[in-house]
Amino acid sequence: MKKVIVDRHLHRCVLRVDMVREAHVDILPITNLVDQLLQDEEIKVGQQSQGAFEAPEINAFGQNFRDYTNAETERQKGVEEFYRLQHINQTYDYVKQMREKFSKLDKMEMSIWECCELLNEVVDESDPDLDEPQIQHLLQSAEAIRKDYPDQDWLHLTALIHDLGKVLLLPKFEGLPQWAVVGDTFPLGCAFDSFNIHHKYFEENPDSKNPAYLTKNGVYEQGCGLENVVMSWGHDDYMYLVAKENGTTLPTAALFIVRYHSFYRKYSNIDIRYIRLELIHTHLMNDEDRENLKWLHVFNKYDLYSKSKVHVDVEEVKPYYMSLINKYFPEKLRW
Ligand SMILES: O[C@H]1[C@H](O)[C@@H](O)[C@H](O)[C@@H](O)[C@H]1O
Ligand SMILES: [Fe+2]
């Protein structure tokens, strides 16, 4: 394995691989992936500006990022209860109904910026790392990625809009329960895998009793492409529908990021996303997905580790983001 340590974030990736090895997970595919990751990372670093964003070691509460194992705090207990409900209630049929219902986009008309402001009324109960207003999360991730990729304006806008689908929690959007809007996502119609956070709760999901859904591929064909896979319903897929149906001119990679940014895997207390093991689902992906995944990897770091107590001055950055919104979206969108 090529060990080129290019930044602290990647350094951690390498450590994580050793931990996985100790845990006796099948490491062969992982080392291949890490090789690929290192190559990607070298290219990426070449594109970055000086003083690139450094992923902090701990979150704003002094804990490791995305620590779901320590149920000591009220917050973490709440997060576990969230995943219990999510894993029991998200079923193949439920997702199909929700997609059909919300793809009508008949709830309201508003601009992207109006939606950013609406999001301030939203609290995400699945997130152990964040209790700042959501508009801060959008701007913090967008500003961090803008600093490192100054020429990719589409990426800045993608970060700004990626969580807008959380408006589904608001009464104006039927006030869906948290388990139907936030949290990590996973495929339905095939076996639930143990890499999902708190996966034990899937036992109580009615789909666990349907033999058609219990094999690795389930109702899908190998390599069918993620767009043919029914993913758990939430803010990701909804915002993807909104952007696409309103005719955004953002590139395909942007739509892919919005749609799959919560599709993560975990192994025990090891956050697999460090080693890009989202690729564990390669059996359902096609070549286009694998291509888009490269940008999703870039994005993940900024989405996860930019969450901080230091606020971005909204009024100061607003003109820049308004110019991007005008470039890539119509003035009013159907939601
Ligand atoms: O708790 C978080 C949050 O809901 C994010 O918006 C989502 O993208 C993450 O995957 C999830 O873990
Ligand atoms: Fe999200």
Ligand SMILES: [Fe+2]
């Ligand atoms: Fe996010």
